[in-house]
Amino acid sequence: MTDITYPTTNAGPGEDASAVATPAPAAVDDAREGVRGIALAAKQASRALATATRATKDAALHAMADALVAEAARIIDANGADLARGRENGMKESLLDRLALDEGRIAGIADALRELAALPDPVGEIVRGSTLPNGLRLRQVRVPMGVVGMIYEARPNVTVDAAGLALKSGNAVVLRGGSAAASSNEVIVAVLGEALVRQGLPRELVQSIDAYGRAGAVELMRARGLVDVLVPRGGADLIRTVVTESLVPVIETGVGNCHVFVDASADVAQAVPIVLNSKTQRTGVCNAAETLLVHRDVAPTFLPAVLEELRRRDVTIHGDDAVAANVPEGLRFEQATETDWETEYLSLDLAVRVVDSLDEALEHIRRYSSGHTEVICTRDTRSVQRFTTELDSAAIIVNASSRFTDGGQFGLGAEIGISTQKLHARGPMGLAELTTTTWIVEGDGQIRE
Amino acid sequence: MTDITYPTTNAGPGEDASAVATPAPAAVDDAREGVRGIALAAKQASRALATATRATKDAALHAMADALVAEAARIIDANGADLARGRENGMKESLLDRLALDEGRIAGIADALRELAALPDPVGEIVRGSTLPNGLRLRQVRVPMGVVGMIYEARPNVTVDAAGLALKSGNAVVLRGGSAAASSNEVIVAVLGEALVRQGLPRELVQSIDAYGRAGAVELMRARGLVDVLVPRGGADLIRTVVTESLVPVIETGVGNCHVFVDASADVAQAVPIVLNSKTQRTGVCNAAETLLVHRDVAPTFLPAVLEELRRRDVTIHGDDAVAANVPEGLRFEQATETDWETEYLSLDLAVRVVDSLDEALEHIRRYSSGHTEVICTRDTRSVQRFTTELDSAAIIVNASSRFTDGGQFGLGAEIGISTQKLHARGPMGLAELTTTTWIVEGDGQIRE
Known part of the structure; x- marks a missing residue:
């Protein structure tokens, strides 16, 4: 499509x-x-x-x-x-x-x-x-x-x-x-x-x-x-x-306030392109990333690398103090406020926060997410297990771009939209979601005893 | 259950x-x-x-x-x-x-x-x-x-x-x-x-x-x-x-304003028990029949037979003129009004109407049904085809009692209720209807081109 x-x-x-x-x-x-x-x-x-x-x-x-x-x-x-x-x-x-x-x-x-x-x-x-x-x-x-x-x-x-x-x-x-x-x-x-x-x-x-x-x-x-x-x-x-x-x-x-969490064990060389793709491949769409959460243990190697690439792509960063300390020359940076965590920018803006643990990341996402798509970059099976079962969003993506939450990408054919509700349809919706069902029962005189 | x-x-x-x-x-x-x-x-x-x-x-x-x-x-x-x-x-x-x-x-x-x-x-x-x-x-x-x-x-x-x-x-x-x-x-x-x-x-x-x-x-x-x-x-x-x-x-x-339609080709010996079971097996339930529609061609044989049995079970009939002409001694009968076609009695009351054709039956059901369960008694394949595809109800039953629209009867295990809405769940609902779904996507660095 x-x-x-x-x-x-x-x-x-x-x-x-x-x-x-x-x-x-x-x-x-x-x-x-x-x-x-x-x-x-x-x-x-x-x-x-x-x-x-x-x-x-x-x-x-x-x-x-x-x-x-x-x-x-x-x-x-x-x-x-x-x-x-x-x-x-x-x-x-x-x-x-x-x-x-x-x-x-x-x-x-x-x-x-x-x-x-x-x-x-x-x-x-x-x-x-x-x-x-x-x-x-x-x-x-x-x-x-x-x-x-x-x-x-x-x-x-x-x-x-x-x-x-x-x-x-x-x-x-x-x-x-x-x-x-x-x-x-x-x-x-x-x-x-x-x-x-x-x-x-x-x-x-x-x-x-x-x-x-x-x-x-x-x-x-x-x-x-x-x-x-x-x-x-x-x-x-x-x-x-x-x-x-x-x-x-x-x-x-x-509505997609989507998160990418880069875990302590993330492969930095893989996580950087995932963040860039999630944020910048197309900005005005609901499956673009709006907030990046970085585990404190990986921040010293990951943050400088990703911030330099984001600078090259003209992304404005809304970050906390730990992020501020890593801002390269020429990167547009603003101190993040509560509003940033809540905002679906739909633009070349990204909120960035350093967290102490997977728990803190999960807590942040639960609090601010619109329930659309969350991404984790990790090599830790336990992190995968917890991230995929403890969050409450339509799509959870492990080690890939948030931009994949899409009916065409999922092979559903035509896409009506991406549902962030829980009833009837959740996530990318195809034609089947515009239908309902009828039970047809055929008998030959059966009655209930 | x-x-x-x-x-x-x-x-x-x-x-x-x-x-x-x-x-x-x-x-x-x-x-x-x-x-x-x-x-x-x-x-x-x-x-x-x-x-x-x-x-x-x-x-x-x-x-x-x-x-x-x-x-x-x-x-x-x-x-x-x-x-x-x-x-x-x-x-x-x-x-x-x-x-x-x-x-x-x-x-x-x-x-x-x-x-x-x-x-x-x-x-x-x-x-x-x-x-x-x-x-x-x-x-x-x-x-x-x-x-x-x-x-x-x-x-x-x-x-x-x-x-x-x-x-x-x-x-x-x-x-x-x-x-x-x-x-x-x-x-x-x-x-x-x-x-x-x-x-x-x-x-x-x-x-x-x-x-x-x-x-x-x-x-x-x-x-x-x-x-x-x-x-x-x-x-x-x-x-x-x-x-x-x-x-x-x-x-x-x-809400179940359920209908039984006895078609011109119905097997009378089978249709009578289906009507009785649909109406009287249990009255205070949503899958009990509330209106009986009878094709004019089968009325001369079917109506006397079914009315006599309904009399024996103390059912009060709310009928049109064609029904009135067939009322046996001792049957409680009232002239049907518009209200009767609309009413879910949940009691030993049954609205009965003689219709000229399958089309008239379909029109009646479309107009008055709450979209729960409709039954047809027929031996005509074309009537089955039309009845099962032209109505808009959660369950369509051919030649069997309306009382089968039930989670236990359908083998769904526990029943939460019977949905008459079209979104998320329609008809008998099991445990799965109290759940939603999440898409989980696992990759190894994939990004969107």
Whole structure:
């Protein structure tokens, strides 16, 4: 999967978080009726998809991809309007870049739909099954959720991505994108809908509630019973709001305050590249490292080596006193505060602390981690054992980069996001996480004694 | 599993729902501090259990069982106080019976803990794993949630049941029982805690927040981040309140408006016992049938046969006009209204409707079902195909009783409840549903290119 297709769900600081902000009271009634109508239509449409064959769904994905390419000019026009509005409103260059579409990017987005078509269908998989002593034939079968809601920010590629993931997993999708991408999304949803209709599928499989503004997002979060699961994709603020406000079950994704701990027994020559890769290979992503913990016994050899390399890569260090003593000429250094241990920088910043023991490292991680990914560099089997069993995070990595916590890297195919919650899905999520299961029991007159 | 040990989670009508009612404002501050303290202590204690071996956990379960039996007199004393208070407050006989403990019932409750000890440990199970192309060794391992919250009603057996299920799955538990069983629960929690301490485990693995009253229940529902999952066990009102109010992720259990559809091609001699068993084998349970739908083509032979048998079993029929025409002498019959289609009677009442087609049956079930269990009696393969794929319920049963939707019947061992939600668990839930997973990745210096 290419990065443009399945970006990690964590946006950079300053990302547009308007998708879920408080609505004006006047708009609420309209929004309630509108969103509930859309969700009901989605539920109805989802029935057509629940029993659709894989061939039907894959054909629809290809048709959607072809339509995006064929209608690229129309999409780029609408995107131009969003960009112009963004510039007027003083949107930052980095955000304008996330928002911008051109023919190349649209081709990439379309290719991602074709890649989805090539993946196995999660629906219909028999998770487990047996014949019971009384002859009942029991099987647990993977089925679509029904209606998936997505609330996301100003990246129009997510509109297509979400529609494709939902369709492949047999679900209808109700989309709420950031207002900054409203024109682009409107055209994209229309183009995808036209493609579905040409395939004999209901247009209501892919719908947007952007017309209802912020009040619409609130209604989507309240549509329990109509919307089966809500997936927020975006920055920490957006995710926090959705998790707190939603009555619809949420799959929480993305916040990653990830740690690398370099143990006393670490191989320094191996640990330095792991730290560099975890921090600098890509910074604006949830599986990048944000805090480095160094065992006091290895600090004298490890710290000078890693700090020199971090300096070369323009990383700013937020360190404690023991780190300060090792700062090389030209390294940007700030004294670390409590805030640094808590911060997901998503930038070329790294908090660094020297600890006296594995216990102190575990305690630090337990206290400050967001439960995403923790790395240990060690050659000590007991440290491996304790680190892998005593922490409470979605992924624990031994002697490798934190950047491997990724659906593509794990071989799961398409990635919906990286879950930091414990229910339903934890860590990188594939298509199967957009499904649920039904127990099917077949008998021949069995009754309970 | 005996019924006293793992009752279905759906209480009868009139069950005490005080566990989650609105608290007095004055009590809220105290409760916040108290409940958060208890949840933090539970989180701390859960760490001891997360790395405990199965042998340690099973020994603790046996010790808890032995302690309950040894302290039966103390428990029965406290239970007597609850019963006396209940009688003073005019509690119904059926509720008093649910509340009452004697030596026999305590022995049964203790035996259930021993049965739990005999079950396999879900923790440590490798769900999937592989070696990635770059040599990283990847495995997804089942781990405890951490802290499980349980909110339930006036059945002291659930206190023990919840403590045992949580312990076996490696979790600490925070309990909020109904006020009607407060004295019994206080002593039971104390006895279980003493047994844990004697085994070298922290008492804080099993704690009650009953002392904080209704305000405590509210705080438990707000303890996101401290409590990992909340399992409400009780009547529909309690479950609805918890689902709506809780910021902690909830596993929703129990409401069962279950249907039996007798298709045109049904074997009448087989369908009659299936209906009787589904309705009358046990009435106060979530997997009992509440509505019978009969295809018009089979009604002339099927309806007289089934109504006569239902009359013999004192079932009251709430039927439409086509049913009314077939009512035998002595059958209690009421004209069905919209309310009947919506009602989970949990009693010897059955709504009956004649439908013109499979489509009409599917439409009825989609509209009124709570998504628990639906049964079809048919000999038509196309009806089986459509019924098993076009409905949206946790269990679909072909030619057998609805009463089979049960963890024990499905061979899952202990049953936590029957989930009617789609996230995390659907249908009968075993111990594995009280766990989550961690991805463990082991490498030798791998970094991402």
